[in-house]
Amino acid sequence: MSKNKELFVTAFALFSMFFGAGNLLLPPLLGYQATDQWHWVTLGFMITAVVIPIFGILAHARLQGSMFDFGKKVSPVFSSIFCIIIYIISVTIPSPRTAAATHEISIFPNFGTTPLLTSSIYFALVLVFVLNRSRILNFIGKFLTPLIVLILLTIIGIGLFMPHAVVDASSFKTPLFEGLKEGYQTFDAIGAIVIGGVIIISLNLKGHDSFEEKKKLIAKSGWIAGFGLFVIYAGLILLGSYFSNEIYIDTAMSGDMKRATLLRGISLATLGNIGTAFLSVLVALACFTTAVGITTGTADYFKGLFNNSKEAYTITAVVACLIGILVGQLDFHDIIVIAIPVLKFIYPIAIVLIFLNITSEKFATPIVFRTVVLVTFIFGLLDAIHFFYPQNSLLLNFRKMMPLGTHDFAWVLPALLTFVLVGFFQKK
Structure with missing residues (x-):
């Protein structure tokens, strides 16, 4: 594989592992609520959902170890506890959240199945990918991400060039901070610490031995993935703002129903009836690649704890998928509510560790x-x-x-x- 091709495959894989349930559902509603202040919420959202996560990838490029290396300067004991907490959070909140979003937006409206059936099939497929991890980077980077990006850019491009009604004044008192806090909900700073390790191990398995070569490849792919996230987030927030006077959302709805209703409305307005089908595919792919990245990263860590034991890797992957099936029974909004206090506690620590390591x-x-x-x-x-x-x-x-x-x-x-x-x- 040529260097340029490998760079873009790695960058696309990074983008796809970052871009999950929250990344797709959160920005449009943020823009919808911000209306004419969309640029301020975009700035805040970019700081916590793009800039800090990409700094996390740059820190990985510099360290080229595991998540343990992020906190070992504090103390080995602290770093071990921090890693275990992060991985437990990852497999109990953001990973199951991807299954909940897939069920609510992609599966239930089309097939009417139960959350248990959806999450069972979903995490069975995740497990298949995780147990064949040597092919993950290529498959996600070559096939899944380009499809995700193509659908998103089509929806955003058509939506931005459509005629729109004049938007109302924003109800946000501090739109910048609303954007910052909503960016927390993507879990991307924590995701960077988890996913960066997956990229490093995947490159090692592909035969990359040079420290400097891997450093350049990871750093460049991180910037490319970050630029892709920036374009998609800004486009989705702006679409939410543009459609704020055209798509009605019942205020009595739960947060997840508001997000899903708005996203369906935008897809229908831009692509017509086929937009619903595209949206279903988009949500399923975006969520699936993130769940694969989280589960692989968690399994990699516990494999390292037990002297590179393949059994530890397999057992961890199975347990993570079983947890995903159980927690995936909750709806998207419930999982977000559970995540809030956890994020307020662990996210600041993750952020300062990222900055200290760069x-x-x-x-x-x-x-x-x-x-x-x-x-x-x-x-x-x-x-x-x-x-x-x-x-x-x-x-x-x-x-x-x-x-x-x-x-x-x-x-x-x-x-x-x-x-x-x-x-x-x-x-x-």
Whole structure:
């Protein structure tokens, strides 16, 4: 395979593993609600759903190890616990969420089957792909991703050039922060840490031995995948804004039904009756490739824990798929609600680890890693506790006192100050 061809196959595989249920369903409704402020929510969404995840891939290109390497400068014990938590979260929330989205949008409207039947067949196919992991990169990169991108670009292209009614003023008070928080829901920063390891092992299995060669290939493919995500997200958000006065969504609907209804409406308006069929295929493919990436990454990690045991790989893949079948019985909205407190706690830690791992070792020393992660852990934990006790006066006063606290980003300034101050005193 030529270098350019391999670059694009790897980039397409990365894009496809990132682009799952949340990535498809979240942006249109965000634009629909933002209306004339769509550019601000787009900016916020890009930061948490594109920029930070691609930095995660760049960190993998630099480390070329496993997720364990992301946190080992804090301590081996911390890194092991962090990895296990991330993998448990991955197979219990974002992976089953892909099955729930596939059922609600692609399968149930066309076949009327039960969630159990859908998720059982879905994860049986995921398991087949995961157990044949040496072919994953090529198959996803060569066949599935181009089809996903083609359908998406067709819907976006037609939708943007159609005549539209003038949109109303936005109801968002802080559209930038709404975009930032919605980008959390894609799980892409965590996904970058999981999927990056899958790419590295897949390249190793294909015979890539040169560290520098893999570094360049992973970094370039990360930028290409990031550009693809940017174009698709911006297009979907803009479509949601354009159709905000043309597609009616009942406010009494649950969040997942709003997202699905809007996406169906856009597909119908752009591609007619065939749009429903295209949408069903698109959702199923986008969700499936993400589930394969998550399950493979989890199985790879536990295989490494048990001295590269093939049995550990197989058992982990089977258990992850069984969990997917069980949790996949919930609807998409329920899984998002479960994810919120988890994201508020673990996402900030994942973000600071990504940034510390792309920072020069001269500045990101072990003591900097430990103090920044500790501070982020404390503030992230407080945000997660606030989700369960929203009326607690101490937590409310704390959030009001902290810069960005009311937007769930109280951890940002303390983490940044800790990084600067500890680095300064260490240098002195």
